[in-house]
Structures are given as structure tokens and as C-alpha cells.
Amino acid sequence: MSTLAPSPPSTPRPPSAPPAARWARVWSGRRRWPLVGIAGAAIAAALVLLPLAFLIVEAQRSGWGEVQRLLLRHSVAVLLWNTVRLALACTLLCAVLGVAAAWCVERTTLPARRLWAVALVLPLGVPDFVIGFGWVSIDPALHGYLAAVMIMTLALYPLVYLPVASALANLDAGLEEAARSLGMGPWRTFWKVTLRQIRPAVLGGCLLVTLALLAEYGAFEIVQYQTFTVAIFTEFKLGFDTVAACVLSLVLVALSIAALAGELTLTGRGRSGRPAGPGARRVAPRVALGRLAAPVLAGLGALSGLALGVPIGSLAYWMARGSSTTLPSASILGAAAHTAAYSAAAAALATVLAVPVSALAMRHRNRVTVLIERLAYLPMALPGLVIALGLVSFSVRYAFSLYQSALELIVAYAILFLPLAVVGVRSAMGQSSARLEEVGRSLGARPSAVWRRVTLPLIAPGLGAAFALVFISAATELTATLLLHPTGVNTLATQFWAYTSELSYGAAAPYAALMVAISAVPAYLLSRRMSTLANAERAA
Amino acid sequence: MSRLSVSGVWKGYGGAPVLQGIDLEVQPGSLTAVLGLSGCGKTTLLRVIAGFERAERGSVSLGAQTLEDGRTYLAPEQRSIGYVPQEGALFPHLSVQDNVGFGLSRRERRGERVAGLLEMVGIAPLAKRLPHELSGGEQQRVALARALARRPQALLLDEPFSSLDASLRSRVREEVHALLREQGVTTVLVTHDQEEALSLADAVAVLRDGRIIQQGAPTELYERPADERLARFLGAVNVLDARFEHGAARTALGTLELRGEPGHAGGASAAAAAGAVMLRPEQLDVRVCEDSAGAAVEGLRGRVEQCRYYGHDALLHIRPEQEQDGELLLARVHGEQALPIGTRVAVAAHGPVSTLR
Numbered sequence: 001m002s003t004l005a006p007s008p009p010s011t012p013r014p015p016s017a018p019p020a021a022r023w024a025r026v027w028s029g030r031r032r033w034p035l036v037g038i039a040g041a042a043i044a045a046a047l048v049l050l051p052l053a054f055l056i057v058e059a060q061r062s063g064w065g066e067v068q069r070l071l072l073r074h075s076v077a078v079l080l081w082n083t084v085r086l087a088l089a090c091t092l093l094c095a096v097l098g099v100a101a102a103w104c105v106e107r108t109t110l111p112a113r114r115l116w117a118v119a120l121v122l123p124l125g126v127p128d129f130v131i132g133f134g135w136v137s138i139d140p141a142l143h144g145y146l147a148a149v150m151i152m153t154l155a156l157y158p159l160v161y162l163p164v165a166s167a168l169a170n171l172d173a174g175l176e177e178a179a180r181s182l183g184m185g186p187w188r189t190f191w192k193v194t195l196r197q198i199r200p201a202v203l204g205g206c207l208l209v210t211l212a213l214l215a216e217y218g219a220f221e222i223v224q225y226q227t228f229t230v231a232i233f234t235e236f237k238l239g240f241d242t243v244a245a246c247v248l249s250l251v252l253v254a255l256s257i258a259a260l261a262g263e264l265t266l267t268g269r270g271r272s273g274r275p276a277g278p279g280a281r282r283v284a285p286r287v288a289l290g291r292l293a294a295p296v297l298a299g300l301g302a303l304s305g306l307a308l309g310v311p312i313g314s315l316a317y318w319m320a321r322g323s324s325t326t327l328p329s330a331s332i333l334g335a336a337a338h339t340a341a342y343s344a345a346a347a348a349l350a351t352v353l354a355v356p357v358s359a360l361a362m363r364h365r366n367r368v369t370v371l372i373e374r375l376a377y378l379p380m381a382l383p384g385l386v387i388a389l390g391l392v393s394f395s396v397r398y399a400f401s402l403y404q405s406a407l408e409l410i411v412a413y414a415i416l417f418l419p420l421a422v423v424g425v426r427s428a429m430g431q432s433s434a435r436l437e438e439v440g441r442s443l444g445a446r447p448s449a450v451w452r453r454v455t456l457p458l459i460a461p462g463l464g465a466a467f468a469l470v471f472i473s474a475a476t477e478l479t480a481t482l483l484l485h486p487t488g489v490n491t492l493a494t495q496f497w498a499y500t501s502e503l504s505y506g507a508a509a510p511y512a513a514l515m516v517a518i519s520a521v522p523a524y525l526l527s528r529r530m531s532t533l534a535n536a537e538r539a540a
Numbered sequence: 541m542s543r544l545s546v547s548g549v550w551k552g553y554g555g556a557p558v559l560q561g562i563d564l565e566v567q568p569g570s571l572t573a574v575l576g577l578s579g580c581g582k583t584t585l586l587r588v589i590a591g592f593e594r595a596e597r598g599s600v601s602l603g604a605q606t607l608e609d610g611r612t613y614l615a616p617e618q619r620s621i622g623y624v625p626q627e628g629a630l631f632p633h634l635s636v637q638d639n640v641g642f643g644l645s646r647r648e649r650r651g652e653r654v655a656g657l658l659e660m661v662g663i664a665p666l667a668k669r670l671p672h673e674l675s676g677g678e679q680q681r682v683a684l685a686r687a688l689a690r691r692p693q694a695l696l697l698d699e700p701f702s703s704l705d706a707s708l709r710s711r712v713r714e715e716v717h718a719l720l721r722e723q724g725v726t727t728v729l730v731t732h733d734q735e736e737a738l739s740l741a742d743a744v745a746v747l748r749d750g751r752i753i754q755q756g757a758p759t760e761l762y763e764r765p766a767d768e769r770l771a772r773f774l775g776a777v778n779v780l781d782a783r784f785e786h787g788a789a790r791t792a793l794g795t796l797e798l799r800g801e802p803g804h805a806g807g808a809s810a811a812a813a814a815g816a817v818m819l820r821p822e823q824l825d826v827r828v829c830e831d832s833a834g835a836a837v838e839g840l841r842g843r844v845e846q847c848r849y850y851g852h853d854a855l856l857h858i859r860p861e862q863e864q865d866g867e868l869l870l871a872r873v874h875g876e877q878a879l880p881i882g883t884r885v886a887v888a889a890h891g892p893v894s895t896l897r
Contacts, residue, residue, distance in 0.1 A: 435629045438592045441616040442623040443643030444690055453642070457633045 034447070040356030045372045047353070047415050048379060051390025052253070058393035059246035070247045075231075079248075083227045083255065086148055087213045093153040094209045095202060097303065098160025104296055106168040108287045116300055117165070121158050123307040125520035127476040128155040129218025129497075130512045134311030136222050137318060137505045148225040154307035155219070156212055160205030167201035168194075173284035200267050207263040214256050215383030217479040218497070228252045229385055233479070242393060249386045256381035315516070318509035331495065332510055339491040342406065343474035346413030347421075347467045353414065354421035354466060359455075362429050363437075373422065380419045384480035387416050392483060409484040413474040420473060421466045428462020472519045541568035542603030542693040544589070544726050549598030551581075551588055558584045560750040562598070566694070566743075569724040571717075573731055573741035581750045582730045586696045589728065590623045591616035602693055602726075622687030622695040622725075627703045628679040630671035636682050637667040643690045657685040661719065676704050677712045684716060688723060695720070697729040701736065713740065734774050738762060746770055762820070764799060764894045771818050771896065776855065776870045778819045779896060789817045792860070793824075793840055793889040817893040824871035826856060829884040839886030842869065844879050854878035858887060 060067055070076075105116050123131070132151050136142050175197065179189045195202075217229045228248055236245035289296055354376070361373035379387065391412050395402040402408045432455045440450035478493045485494050492511045499508035544566040551559040558581040566572045576582045587593040589600055591607065591614060599609035602621065607614045616623075630639050640657050641649040648654075658664040661681040671679060680700060687695060700716070701709045717740050720727050731737050737744045738758040745755040746766070754766040765771040768779065782789035782796075789796050796817070827837050845868065846857035856879060858869040869887060879885065 431632075433629075435625055436631060438590070438616065439623060439625060439629050439686075440631075440642065441592075442590055442619070442621060443686065444617045445643070446615075446617055454631055458631075 037356040037360055040353060041360050041369070041372045044353040044357050044418065045375045047411065048375050048418065050394060051387045051412075051415065052378075052382065053390070054394040054397075055246050055249055055253075055386065055390040058242055058389075058397075059250055062243050066243065067247050070244050071251070076248070076251070079226060079228050079231050080251075082145075082225065083214065086145065086152070086225070086227060087210050087255075087259075089149050090152045090156065090213055091206050091209050093149070094157040094160045095206050097153065097157040098205060099164050099198075099202060101157070101300060101303065102161050102165035102168055104300065106165050107284065108289050108296070109293075110289060110296065110300075111293065116304075119304045119308065120161055120300070122304075122520060123155060124158040124162075126155070126308070126311055126516050127218070127478065127493075127512075127519070128152065128212070128216055129222060129478055130315070130516060131155045131307070131311045132219035132222040133496075133500055133505075133508065133512060134314040138310070138314045143224040145225060147223040148220055151219055151223060152213055152216065154303075156209045157303075157307070159208040159212065160202065163201040163205045164198055167198040171197055171284055176284060203263050203267050207259060210259040211256055211380060214252060214259070215385070215479070217385060217482075222500070228255070229383055229479070232385055232389070233482075236389065236392075237483070242389075242396075245389055246393065249383075249389055252383060253381065253386060256383070260381050312516070315509050315513050318505045319513060321506050331490070332492075332514070335490045335492050335495045335511065336514060338489055339475050339493070342409055342413065342491065343471045345406075345410045346417070346474045347470035349410060349414040350418050350421040350470045351425065351463055351467045353418060354425040355463070358422055358425040358429050362426070363434060376422045377419045379416055382416075384412075384416050384477060385483070388412055388480035388483040404484060404486050406486050406489075409481065409486065412480050412484050413470070413477065416477070416480060417470040417473045420469045424462055424466025424469055425459070428459040428466065431462060432458040475518050476515045541724055542726055543568050544694050544728065545599075545601050546585070546589065547599055549585070549588055549600065550596045551584055551593060552596060556750075557596075558750050559588070559595075562747075562750075562752055564728075564745055564752060564755070566726055566728055568726055570742040571720060571727040571729060571740060572743045572745060573729045573737035574745050574747055575731060575734060575737040576747035577732055580747045582732075582747050583698055585747065586623075586698050586728065586730050589694075590621055590696055591619050620690070620693045622690070622692035624680075624683045624687050624695070624697045624700050626699045627676075628671075628683035630674075630679055630682055630686075632671050634671075635667065636663065636669050636671070636674070639671065639682055640685045640689055642686060653689065657689055660688075661685045662715070675708075677708045680704065680712055680716075684719070688725070692725065694726040694728070697727065699731055700729070702731070702733070738774070746773075765818075768816075768818070768896050776821050776872075778821065778824065778869055779816050779867070780819065780893075781814070782817045782893075782895075783814050784895075789893055789895075791817060791889075791893075792863075793819075793887060796889055797892040799892040799894045816896045818896045819889055819891075819893050821855060821870040821872035823889055823891045823893070824869065825888045825890060826858070826871045826873055826877070826879070826885050827888075828879070829886050837886040839888040840869075842885055842887055844881055844883045844885060847878050847881060849875065849878050851875055856885075858885060860887075 101116075101120050104110050105113055105120065110116060128151075131154060135147070135151055171194070176189055176193050179193045180186070184192065214227075215229060216227075217233055220227050220230045221233070228251060232245045232248045232252065235241045235248065357373055357376045360369040391408055392403065395408055436454055436458075437450050440454045441447065445453060476493065478497060481491055481493050482497060485491060490498070492515050496508050496511035496515070499505070499511070544564075546562055546564040549559050549562040550557055562581075562585060564572070564574070564585075574582045574585060584593065588595050588608075594613060595608060597610070600607040601609075602619070605614075606612055607619055607621075631642065634642065637654050637658065641654045644653060655664065655667070658667055661684055663678055663681050663685075666674065666678060666682075671682070674682065680703075684700075697716075701713050704712055713736065729737075729741065738761070741758060743756060744758050744761050745752050746761065747753075748770075754761060754770060761770075762774050765774060768777075771777045771779075780791040780793065782791045784790075784798070787798055789798050796819075798817070825839075827839065829837055829841065841861040842858040843861065844856050845859045848855040848857075852875050853872050854875055854877065856871045856873060858871060860866055860869060871887065873879075
């Protein structure tokens with residue numbers, strides 16, 4: 001046989017340059033990274049990995065045999081069952097409620113759509129433990145599995161509603177019309193075409209719901225339902241058993257990662273994109289509700305009433321009753337000041353860390369910078385309790401002066417909400433572009449001057465939004481705060497919790513009201529911004 | 541005014557190199573168009589010249605200054621090269637005058653220079669506007685004024701007119717061309733529009749698959765393209781079989797004079813006895829078979845099969861009678877000469893023809 005294996009296709013290569021020149025190339029010009037940026041991104045990556053690393057170190061302190069013994073307990077199986085059945089039921093209910101509500105608001109002739117669009121998102125502005133408080137304080141008999149499912153569904157369905165509503169508003173009507181013209185009925189079109197297109201949004205929302213459920217402590221403590229997070233908290237705070245708490249935390253992390261992986265595989269399989277080709281996207285016509293308007297209005301009214309009306313109403317009730325008996329206004333001002341200071345510091349830290357992470361990943365894209373950016377999203381899968389425990393294990397063993405210091409709490413917040421900051425900064429970086437920065441350089445500005453004169457002014461509003469998002473999340477955080485707040489210093493969340501634990505609902509209510517006020521503003525702005533975006537797209 | 545020289549430039553992004561040994565000479569004060577389809581590497585070439593990308597090998601120099609070679613590399617801000625990207629890329633947070641003044645020192649920004657530049661491109665009344673309040677053509681002018689503000693020695697234009705409406709495009713094109721003439725700045729314009737390249741540029745370089753396959757004056761490219769593919773890219777062509785005798789080509793349309801090859805004396809360079817020649821549609825003369833007096837007209841007989849009417853002219857597709865399955869002949873005639881389909885015509889040809897490789 002004379003035929004040999006086909007020779008590899010020869011791509012033309014330039015004659016190779018001398019090694020010295022090659023090095024000069026790597027370390028000069030465009031490829032040279034700004035050192036400050038690398039340092040910032042490296043710190044962010046290290047901070048994210050630190051709690052997880054020390055969780056593992058702490059968990060196997062007494063050896064792997066002990067880990068095994070702790071894991072193979074009957075109580076762990078019960079916790080697992082409790083957590084999984086709650087997560088499944090809540091996620092499913094949130095998906096159904098979120099998609100149905102979003103479809104009614106975005107695709108039908110529902111009266112007062114703008115109002116509903118805001119009202120349906122607002123429960124996001126009420127911390128979950130406040131919703132729990134609202135229900136239990138008016139009906140102390142409420143506890144156990146069903147109560148937990150109901151309260152968490154009411155608290156979390158907006159996490160599905162928001163992305164799905166936005167996906168529906170931006171949907172291309174052309175596909176649905178094509179399906180109808182090919183002989184599909186309206187229901188089949190919904191199942192086969194519409195649902196298919198909004199599937200990534202639904203799955204993304206479900207993932208957020210699951211992760212929030214795994215991380216939640218306050219609401220479950222209030223309705224006395226044992227999940228992993230509650231058990232970990234109890235082990236650590238009451239049993240002083242760090243090793244057991246850390247071992248259970250690792251299981252919790254594993255569950256979160258499983259949820260993340262599940263979402264990734266499901267989304268990957270149903271990749272939907274805009275059909276290729278030019279042609280402007282068309283806005284879908286709305287479905288006339290007709291005689292169904294009344295029942296749909298009643299349903300949405302019930303949902304908003306249960307999710308928003310009951311907690312707010314019960315807060316108002318307790319405030320009215322409490323104001324006559326106890327209102328130590330000095331302490332609420334002090335707590336508010338502490339909350340504001342810690343949250344602002346954390347928001348600043350998270351935003352500052354997020355800038356190099358996103359900027360490097362977008363402008364100097366390579367394996368290392370992309371990995372760092374992915375790492376920055378890791379805290380999404382780490383419940384606040386887990387991050388707090390990791391930091392506690394680290395500080396107790398290696399830096400005791402940090403233990404329960406303000407700095408530790410601020411760092412914990414910054415790690416916990418780094419993903420929010422990265423998302424915000426990333427979309428802000430989209431306001432600037434590599435092309436604008438290049439034009440700046442061709443006009444004689446050095447890279448640092450381009451950063452100051454072009455990039456920074458363009459991303460500043462986005463940085464502000466990222467700061468605000470982290471600030472609000474930190475101000476209403478409970479679990480990590482309970483573990484890490486400096487001894488003797490109270491924040492709004494810890495003081496609220498202290499009063500609630502003593503069943504002094506009247507005293508607790510003003511703290512909750514203040515937290516709701518802080519976080520309702522951005523929830524409102526978020527829904528407003530979404531609807532203006534959708535309207536702008538429609539007008540274009 | 542400086543000469544811009546690119547020699548032996550290679551550039552790749554991992555896979556097959558995008559630029560494979562580019563040589564380009566731009567005469568001082570001239571406008572050279574780099575013509576190529578999308579993905580041929582023309583934007584990459586501009587980016588290497590501007591300094592946004594580093595060449596893997598090769599050198600770039602402007603006047604006496606080396607911008608880049610194996611040892612040296614000047615950052616974009618040190619190059620004195622103006623750059624006008626596609627769609628302008630104005631800084632959205634800055635007003636028109638701040639955009640134009642971006643590259644100037646603080647003192648220059650306060651002086652007359654910015655106003656003078658705005659005057660020059662004819663948008664002085666828009667000085668305080670923000671970019672999103674401008675039309676596409678106005679944005680393009682601001683981008684040009686901004687690039688010219690620092691009196692660069694060379695100017696790079698990346699498809700500057702492609703985002704404009706057809707009606708606006710030719711006007712902005714003319715104005716920009718006049719302005720560049722006046723400024724006498726050495727310019728490289730990248731485009732995929734052969735009409736734009738031929739009508740605006742002093743010289744055209746054709747880029748294909750990372751190589752420059754031909755560089756020369758627009759007329760030279762149009763009349764003597766390097767190969768058939770380029771010939772067709774630059775405009776419609778007729779390719780005819782030919783026998784070469786005594787510096788002439790014998791074809792179905794008669795004996796036609798051969799164009800002298802550059803570097804060869806006379807037209808006798810065709811080494812082979814037979815080959816192909818190329819005629820542009822405007823080299824064909826089409827007449828109705830019988831003239832008004834009823835006398836027969838000389839020429840190859842054929843029938844009009846298609847007539848594409850453009851107003852100022854028309855393109856006739858003619859099927860020769862002897863070769864029913866041969867290639868159609870394309871002839872460009874004046875608009876008023878557009879003939880109905882089915883008309884019997886006589887086709888003759890004039891002018892020198894080029895051999896095709």
C-alpha cells in the first residue's frame with residue numbers, strides 16, 4: 001500500500017521569531033495587564049475561596065472517621081429529606097405561580113398591568129424572615145412543613161416572575177405566529193414554542209429559588225421547620241460544635257452545587273436563540289381576557305394579598321399596638337446607624353473587588369481571568385451561614401483578633417454579595433467598549449488616562465447600581481449577621497431577631513418596617529426599570 | 541506628510557493566521573483603499589497599523605519612524621495615527637466639542653482649534669450636542685474631526701461609510717474625500733465596497749485570505765485584475781476563449797488588441813498560443829441586427845435574453861446564436877438603448893483586452 005495517513009493540514013505559520021522577541025511581545029503592549037487589576041482580582045478570588053477552604057479544614061479536624069460518623073446519623077437523613085422535599089415543592093410552586101403571573105401581566109389585556117407589574121415584584125423587598133414573622137405573629141399555630149412551603153413560596157415566587165416577565169416582554173412574536181400558521185393551536189403553541197423560548201428564564205429563576213431555600217434560616221426557625229441550615233445554626237450557636245456544623249455545611253454546599261449543575265444541564269439541553277437572519281423582532285399581540293378577567297384579577301389579588309398584604313398588615317398592626325407600650329427610639333437609631341455603616345462598607349468593598357474581576361474578564365479574556373470571574377459567582381451557591389462559619393473557623397484558629405470584629409462582618413457581606421456586584425459591574429462594563437478605549441488611546445491618551453476619562457465615567461452609574469444592590473442585601477441579611485456581628489453591637493436584623501425570639505412582636509415590628517423600607521425602594525426601581533426597558537424596546 | 545509602510549506582517553489568533561505576510565506601501569498624502577470581503581483580515585490590518593494588536597512578525601513604519609518591528613513597539617498613543625472606527629465610536633458621555641477636543645491638551649481645548657475643526661467638517665452649530673442626538677452622517681463627521689484634531693501623520697478609516705443610508709453615503713463620501721485631499725493626510729481606508737474603493741482611492745490594495753493579491757491604481761485593477769475572481773469582484777466581466785497571434789487576440793467577437801503587460805514590451809507577452817481574455821460589459825457594442833435602412837450590421841449574432849435597467853444605463857444579457865449553451869454575453873448600454881427581451885442583435889467589441897490567468 002502506498003497510501004499513507006493523510007498529512008495534517010498545513011496552516012501557514014510565520015517563520016518563528018527569536019525567543020527574546022517573543023517574550024518582549026508577551027510583556028508589552030496590549031497584553032500587559034494592569035498590575036492593580038491583577039492584584040484586585042487575585043484578592044477577590046482568594047476571599048471567595050477562603051471560607052470554603054477553612055470549612056473543609058475545620059470539618060476534618062477530628063479526622064475523616066469522625067466526618068463519616070457525623071454524616072451517617074439518622075438525623076442527617078431526616079434533615080436531607082426535610083430540605084429536599086421543601087426545595088422541590090417550593091421550586092415547583094414558584095415556577096407555576098411565577099410563569100402564570102408573568103404571562104397574565106405581559107401577554108394579556110389585564111387591567112392595570114403597570115400596577116400589577118410592580119405589586120408582584122414587591123415581595124422581593126420584604127426579607128423572607130419578615131414574611132415569616134408576619135404570618136406567625138398573627139397565627140402562632142402556623143408551623144411545620146406546609147407553613148414553610150407556603151411562606152417561602154410567597155416570598156420567593158418573584159425570583160421566577162421577574163426573569164420570565166422580562167423574557168416574555170422581549171419574546172419574538174414571529175415564532176408564535178409561524179407556529180400558528182403551521183396549524184398549531186394556541187395551547188400547543190404555548191407549550192411547544194412560547195415555553196421553549198422562556199425556558200432559560202424559568203430555569204434560572206428556579207435555580208435562584210432553590211439556592212435561596214437552601215440558604216434560608218430565619219423563616220424556618222420562625223415556623224419551626226428543621227432544614228440543614230437551621231440544624232447547622234443550632235449545632236454551632238447552641239451546641240458549640242464547630243466540627244459538626246462544618247460537616248453539615250459541606251453537605252449543604254454539595255446540595256447547592258447539585259442544584260447549580262441541574263440548572264446548567266437542563267438549560268444547556270434546551271438552548272434557545274433568536275432565529276438567524278435580519279428582520280426586526282415583532283412584539284406579540286396581547287390575548288384578550290374577556291370573561292376570564294375577573295377570576296385572573298382575583299387570583300393575582302390573592303397572591304399579592306398573601307405575599308405582601310399579610311406581612312405588611314401585620315407589621316402595621318404590631319407597630320400600632322407596640323407604639324403605645326415600647327419604642328426605645330434611641331436603640332433603633334443606633335441599630336440603623338450600625339446597619340448602614342456595615343452595609344455601606346461591604347458594598348464599597350464588593351464593588352471595588354468586582355471591578356477588576358469583570359474588567360479583566362471582559363478586556364483581557366483568557367483562561368485565568370475567566371476562571372476568576374467564575375469563582376466570583378461561587379458565593380451564589382454558598383449560603384451566608386456557610387460563609388460565616390468558614391470565616392469563624394479561620395479567625396478562631398488563625399486570627400482571633402478578627403473574630404466577631406466589624407471587619408469580619410464586612411468581609412463576610414462582601415464575599416456573600418460579590419456575585420451581585422460582579423453582575424452589576426459586568427453590565428456596566430457593557431456601557432463602555434474596548435473600541436471606545438482604543439479610540440481614546442489613538443487620540444494620545446495613556447491607558448490610565450483612558451480609564452479615567454472614558455471607562456470610569458461610562459460605568460459609574462452601573463457601579464452605583466451595584467453598590468446599592470449590595471447595600472440593600474447586606475442591610476437585610478440575618479443569618480451571617482447573627483453569627484458575626486460584633487459583641488454588644490446590634491444591627492436592625494439582630495435586634496429584630498432578638499425581639500422576635502422573645503415573642504415581643506410589637507418591639508420587633510419597627511425594625512422590620514425599617515428593613516422593608518430600605519429594600520422596597522430598589523425592588524420598586526427594579527420593576528420600573530424593567531417595564532421602561534420593555535416599553536423602550538416596544539417603541540423602537 | 542509621511543509614507544506608511546507595512547512589510548511582511550503576520551498576525552494570527554491561534555488558528556490559521558489572519559494576516560500572512562502583508563506588504564503595503566501608502567504614498568505620502570495619498571489615499572489607499574484596502575478592499576476585501578468581510579473576514580479577509582482588513583480590520584486586523586488596520587488594528588496592527590494603529591497599534592491595537594501586535595504583529596507576530598514584520599514591521600510597520602511611518603515616515604522615518606519605526607512603529608513596530610521585532611524589537612520595538614510603539615503604543616497606540618505614541619503613534620500619531622488617527623483612527624476612525626466603524627460607526628464612529630464617539631464617546632457617549634461627551635458633547636461633540638469634548639469628543640473633538642479629547643486628544644488635545646487642556647490649553648488647546650480652550651482655544652480656537654476645536655471650533656475650527658467643527659467648522660471644517662461643517663457641524664459647528666452642533667458643538668454642544670451629545671452623540672446620541674446626531675444623525676449617522678453627523679457622527680461620522682465628528683469622528684473624523686476628532687481623529688484629525690491632533691494633526692496625525694496618517695489616518696485610518698474602517699468602513700467609515702457602511703453604516704450610512706445609501707442616499708447619505710455618497711454625499712458624506714464626497715465631502716470626506718474633499719477634506720482629506722485638502723488636509724493632505726496619508727490615509728488608509730478599509731472597505732468591502734468595490735465602487736467606493738475604485739471611485740475614492742488613489743491606489744487600491746486587494747486583500748484576500750490574509751494576503752494582498754494586487755495593489756495598484758484603480759484603473760489598473762479594473763482593466764488588468766490579477767485573476768478571474770478579482771475581475772468578477774470588481775465588476776461584471778465577459779470571459780472569452782482566445783488564440784493569440786502577433787500581439788492580438790482572436791475571439792468570437794473578432795480580433796482584439798491585447799493590453800501590454802506591465803514590464804513587457806508590446807502585447808506579445810502571452811506565451812501560450814491560446815487562453816482566455818476578459819472584456820468589461822462596456823467594451824461591447826450592441827446594435828439591432830437590421831438598421832433603419834434594412835442593411836445588415838456586422839457582428840456576432842445574438843438575442844437579448846435579459847435586460848436589467850438601471851436608469852443611467854442598462855445591462856443586457858445576450859445569448860449568442862451559434863453557441864446556444866455557451867456563456868451569456870454581458871453588455872452595458874446607455875439607458876435609452878435598453879432593448880426589449882427577444883431582440884436580435886449584433887455584438888461587436890472595442891478596445892484592448894487583458895489576458896486572464
